[in-house]
Amino acid sequence: MIQSVAFIGLGAMGYRMAAHLPQHFDTVYVWNRNFEKAKQHATEYGTQAVELAQAVQADVIFSCLPTSKDVEELIASVKIKSGSIWVDCTSGVPESAKNLATQLKLHNIDFLDAPVSGQTIGAETATLTIMVGGESAAFEKALPAMQAFGKLIKHVGGSGAGFSVKAVNNMLLAVNLCSVAEGFTALKAHGVNLHEALDCINASSGKSGVTETVLPQRILNRSFPLTFALPLLAKDTGIALDLVREAKLSAPVIALTQSLIQASSDLSEKDSDFSSAVKMYESWSKITIE
Amino acid sequence: MIQSVAFIGLGAMGYRMAAHLPQHFDTVYVWNRNFEKAKQHATEYGTQAVELAQAVQADVIFSCLPTSKDVEELIASVKIKSGSIWVDCTSGVPESAKNLATQLKLHNIDFLDAPVSGQTIGAETATLTIMVGGESAAFEKALPAMQAFGKLIKHVGGSGAGFSVKAVNNMLLAVNLCSVAEGFTALKAHGVNLHEALDCINASSGKSGVTETVLPQRILNRSFPLTFALPLLAKDTGIALDLVREAKLSAPVIALTQSLIQASSDLSEKDSDFSSAVKMYESWSKITIE
Amino acid sequence: MIQSVAFIGLGAMGYRMAAHLPQHFDTVYVWNRNFEKAKQHATEYGTQAVELAQAVQADVIFSCLPTSKDVEELIASVKIKSGSIWVDCTSGVPESAKNLATQLKLHNIDFLDAPVSGQTIGAETATLTIMVGGESAAFEKALPAMQAFGKLIKHVGGSGAGFSVKAVNNMLLAVNLCSVAEGFTALKAHGVNLHEALDCINASSGKSGVTETVLPQRILNRSFPLTFALPLLAKDTGIALDLVREAKLSAPVIALTQSLIQASSDLSEKDSDFSSAVKMYESWSKITIE
Amino acid sequence: MIQSVAFIGLGAMGYRMAAHLPQHFDTVYVWNRNFEKAKQHATEYGTQAVELAQAVQADVIFSCLPTSKDVEELIASVKIKSGSIWVDCTSGVPESAKNLATQLKLHNIDFLDAPVSGQTIGAETATLTIMVGGESAAFEKALPAMQAFGKLIKHVGGSGAGFSVKAVNNMLLAVNLCSVAEGFTALKAHGVNLHEALDCINASSGKSGVTETVLPQRILNRSFPLTFALPLLAKDTGIALDLVREAKLSAPVIALTQSLIQASSDLSEKDSDFSSAVKMYESWSKITIE
Structure with a gap:
């Protein structure tokens, strides 16, 4: 059971995607490099703007950043909770997903590459399509969290398949x-x-x-x-x-x-x-x- | 007012397209190189299988052949009724349409290039899309005949535009x-x-x-x-x-x-x-x- | 035996190519749309600047124009001497060469497509490469004239092959x-x-x-x-x-x-x-x- | 002054390239995965077939292998003499050359990417072209060894430039x-x-x-x-x-x-x-x- 979720990266897409999470989960952390955005999101949608170190203590951690490189650097800079699932909604690099999944697995963390399509309107209306790569068990566990903003959510293969x-x-x-x-x-x-x-x-x-x-x-x-x-x-x-x-x-x-x-x-x-x-x-x- | 129509070329598409004409017009001629096909069509749909020379005496003459070259040869071989409109549903060559339109105009005959899309199912259900090139007046006059098997019928430009x-x-x-x-x-x-x-x-x-x-x-x-x-x-x-x-x-x-x-x-x-x-x-x- | 040659089109290439002809032939006509160029050539190299109608009375008639269309129009405008050979050095269209060859043959004139390479320096030093399409007999007859400015001269095939x-x-x-x-x-x-x-x-x-x-x-x-x-x-x-x-x-x-x-x-x-x-x-x- | 040279990889190219080295250097080691080839080379050209560990003690070490990956694996498996220059004649990957150069520099070893062209005939006649990437000083020092089989030898830029x-x-x-x-x-x-x-x-x-x-x-x-x-x-x-x-x-x-x-x-x-x-x-x- 997912108790807490986090959303990292509140750009045009992420800001709208994260807005749906409080309807489904009690604890919703948000973080953004420009932290004002996170505080604004908390005020607007009832999420909690927290430091990155706390955000990565959630059961399911979403990220939505410009490139896989940004995700790699961010993950390298934090200590993520064991047993959690990282769901990366970036339009990223398959090879990077494979590497991150292997690396995080050593720390008992699952990594799913889960890019979305549907543009800002789809993010707003929680009707995004999500194409997910990674292990089936992790997919099943993270599914309820993804359903907060996704409509068609497909497990398309192993790590990197979503990207x-x-x-x-x-x-x-x-x-x-x-x-x-x-x-x-x-x-x-x-x-x-x-x-x-x-x-x-x-x-x-x-x-x-x-x-x-x-x-x-x-x-x-x-x-x-x-x-x-x-x-x-x-x-x-x-x-x-x-x-x-x-x-x-x-x-x-x-x-x-x-x-x-x-x-x-x-x-x-x-x-x-x-x-x-x-x-x-x-x-x-x-x-x-x- | 269109009194008579003809359909030349009863292939997979033409056979089905011509089948709708008798519901809208009293006189419907059909012709096909393999003439058995024409006789079969007449039996099945109440059209008249006639010689090519008679078919080209209709007010509106449809053709649906493999290539523009086939249409050119066929037109060169007959004497078409003055005042008629030739509507060519072949997927043809724009340059050929321009030449035929110019040449037939000398004999007071209009030529429209009117290729269709929608496949055999669209031909059967009279829901084809027809993209028509040629003069507006001819388009307007031939429109009722095209409506027998077309649903979206667009005048896209001068001769050759349809192709x-x-x-x-x-x-x-x-x-x-x-x-x-x-x-x-x-x-x-x-x-x-x-x-x-x-x-x-x-x-x-x-x-x-x-x-x-x-x-x-x-x-x-x-x-x-x-x-x-x-x-x-x-x-x-x-x-x-x-x-x-x-x-x-x-x-x-x-x-x-x-x-x-x-x-x-x-x-x-x-x-x-x-x-x-x-x-x-x-x-x-x-x-x-x- | 070639008694007279003509060169039509005194551009950057033609001007230099024609300059070599007087060393090999007694009668060398030149013609150019801007006729001053022809007169200048006559003065400089001892050729004869003549009207187009006279130029096309030569045994071998060279042309070097921008496009095949220019050659077609020029040929359509004149009455060429029967028994002559037209050698077209334009970088032209193979289809056009075939048509011109067929058409001129009816008037007992041979047509060779004979584009050159070697640039202006090759034209000046009479070391051009000439790739020739057309009938072998015509190629053999015109060869001495082409040798005035060509070094490597190859018969590469029928009409259009040179182009x-x-x-x-x-x-x-x-x-x-x-x-x-x-x-x-x-x-x-x-x-x-x-x-x-x-x-x-x-x-x-x-x-x-x-x-x-x-x-x-x-x-x-x-x-x-x-x-x-x-x-x-x-x-x-x-x-x-x-x-x-x-x-x-x-x-x-x-x-x-x-x-x-x-x-x-x-x-x-x-x-x-x-x-x-x-x-x-x-x-x-x-x-x-x- | 180069006292000893080694050649690693005696394929169709390498076998012939290494053959010229004894004319210029007293100590010439050769090594090949299939070691029979090395022994044959020693017999034929007066080189010394040695173990890999000894080969990499030469002042200049040439390699000529199928891919950069082969070179990387080989280098990772040995302890190369400090102060030596590794000259890789493989047709390799620029990125790999940059990495190897950086990595070997830490051990005071220079790496030059120095692919060759000229095929087996050029290797036989010592007329290969060599395009070299890496530091100028290393290029200058290795030049006499490369001249044993190269004719046109160019320093084209930093590490990876040769590849x-x-x-x-x-x-x-x-x-x-x-x-x-x-x-x-x-x-x-x-x-x-x-x-x-x-x-x-x-x-x-x-x-x-x-x-x-x-x-x-x-x-x-x-x-x-x-x-x-x-x-x-x-x-x-x-x-x-x-x-x-x-x-x-x-x-x-x-x-x-x-x-x-x-x-x-x-x-x-x-x-x-x-x-x-x-x-x-x-x-x-x-x-x-x-």
Whole structure:
């Protein structure tokens, strides 16, 4: 039985995810590097803003940080309660998950890699998808805590499997971003009405998350709202490519897409939304996708 | 007012599409190269199996053939009624549509390129999507006839625009086929449960028509049912790449995907379903996507 | 026996190529759209600046124009002497060569596609390489005229074969330009001395025309002298890709390179040397290859 | 002054490289995992076959093994003489070189990454190219030993720089292998004489090490002699791609080529020469490059 939970990393996602925990658990610790955020969360949602050393004494400890490196450094800096489960919701590196799981196991701590999808709206409405890697027993034990903010929660394999699925998902997003940019630029060059074309494609076999939501809600209306930064997508495509490389596989579309997203990220302002990857294509063709 | 319609080309799609016409029009001619098919259609649906010369005397003439070249040869061989509208439902070549439209206009005949999507099930239930290129007036006049088997019917631009949208749609399908094959091979190599992973991705930003239907219904269950032949998908990706080339655009993902689909088509049996494009990846990795 | 030769198109290459003809033939006509150039050539080299109608009365007629389209238009506008041989040194389109050869044959005129390599210095020193497509008999008859400015002169196949070889050569140049830019950017990012690295590579298996001459003479010294315009290289890579497409082959590296050169051409000033294709990579990485 | 040298790893390259050392140094130790090879070398060239523990007491210790991992394991297993210089001629991993250099420095040992090019013929004639990474002082001290078998010997940068240059060189080789296979398949599909085409290209801007030697000596004559195994080329392209990834660069041609070489390696017999990478293309097109 989970008595206490902690949430470490109160960014755009974490802040909203942690907000659901007090409805299910009596003791909910929160911690954030910028500690004002933690105190604000405590005031707003009835969580307890505590020092990191105390946070890691919870039965289930969630983390949601920018990269696996951040998680590694944080874990290296604390003494975690024996018997606890660390659930890392970062979009992280599979290899890192394997290493952390092995290392923490020596101290009788379980590590689950449990990245989420569903964006801030999903975090707010507790309808996130969670793809979890790690041992089955730990998954079962941590499940009630994950259910506080997740809807579809799947145990996809051993350590690193959750991060792997997230990386592949984001890679598929990236591939669609590039190919839709290419295809719609070509359609516009040939005088096709993009809005009508989009309606047709969304009723056909070429549709994707990008054609259904990203293209109409972020690109065609030229809004590019920052909810997921392009450099982070570049990082995730890199994780996907590393998966391919480690297994000595051949994945030409993934390899090429990683290069293209990297180039478009390098060309963009730092705080660009992932959807602005299409602007590299627009600079090539002098055609605006609108 | 449309008094008579004709349907030329009673393949898997055309046969089902033409079946709806008698409910809306008194005079419905059908013609097929293998004429037995036409006679069978007449018996089954109350259409009239007539000679080609008579079919092209209808007010609206539909065609649904393998390639634009077939349509060009057929049109060159007949004398079409002045004032009629030719609605070509082939997945054809934009450049060919422009040429046919210009040429037929000299004889007071309109030409619409009107490829469909929705597969045989959509043809059966009259819920096809139709993406139409050509003049607005002709589109408006032919619309009631197209409504016999279409549900979402969009006028996407001038001559060739319909074919262009279909080609881009099929290219996006091809891109997803390749990238999903690459991503899921990598996931399996890392011990991930593909079925659970698929559930997660279908609830996330990387989803597509391929992850939602092709992967579960054709690939993971190893059925590869032939409904759309791989060489035809290779042809369509070629049409999309030609669109890019004609506009002197840069579309690396489209260009690469065309090569990959061409290679997988060259390696496959002639009657392979488009979904069997993944088998090239499986032969590289010795990993079966199941 | 060749009594008279003509040279049409006195650009940077043609002007120098035609200069050698008077040493070998008594009657040498020259013509250029900007006719002043022709008159200047006559003064400088003892050729005869004549009207186009007279030029095409020569036994062997050379042309060297920007594109096959220019050649087609020019040929369509004149009445060429029966029994003559038209030798087109343009970097042209194989399909166009086939069509022109067939069409001119009806008027008892031979057409050879005979693009050259060796740049202006090769034209000046009469050491050009000439790759010739067309009928053997015509090749043999025209050989003495081609020897006036060519050194290595090869009959590589039927009509279009010469243009095909030139297109593939230029595609290989483009591939090396891109991969060298990628590789040397990476080396510099890792602190490697590029000049020493280049010496090693030029003594190793990775060497190419690009590493041996283009990189040291145009890129590392930041000179980018205009001798062959980047848009023309983009055109030639397109011809190579069309060759692949017509034969329904799969050529992923060619397809990708065509896209990259097209993008770098679209991003460049119109009068950029082909070597400035590397600048697209430099804009991505903020690393200068020097 | 170098009094003693050792050579560890007497493979096809190492055996020939070590053969030149006795002409320049009085004490030359050799060691090989299969020790019979070492004894044979001693008999043949007057070297001393010694135990590994003694070999690493030399002033300069050369190694030439399949991968960096082999070198790391070997170094971890021995106590190397303080003040010595380890010169690793393996085609290795830059990151590994940096780690080994740092680690050995703690024991007052210098490490140079010094991969070679020139194949077995270059090893035999002592005309190898050596690209060296590491500290200048160590380079200067080890230079006389390297001159025993090297001709062009360049200090290209700090630790890892030598391996980086070798990886990029081999990547360029791989790129040319793929693009030449694509281009020559296309030429043959269009009826071009490949031997004449090759002569033209080798006199033009598209030439490369592949067109000048690999294509005529290994592919067109269908000999594919095993001198450098395809899986090793796949490994080296992976090292090059890792260089790109570590620097967060975009290198689409390198990324794609890595995938293609990996696929062709996966499809090949284990002991295939690198030149047999073209056979993947031949299986796609059913065209033999001959």
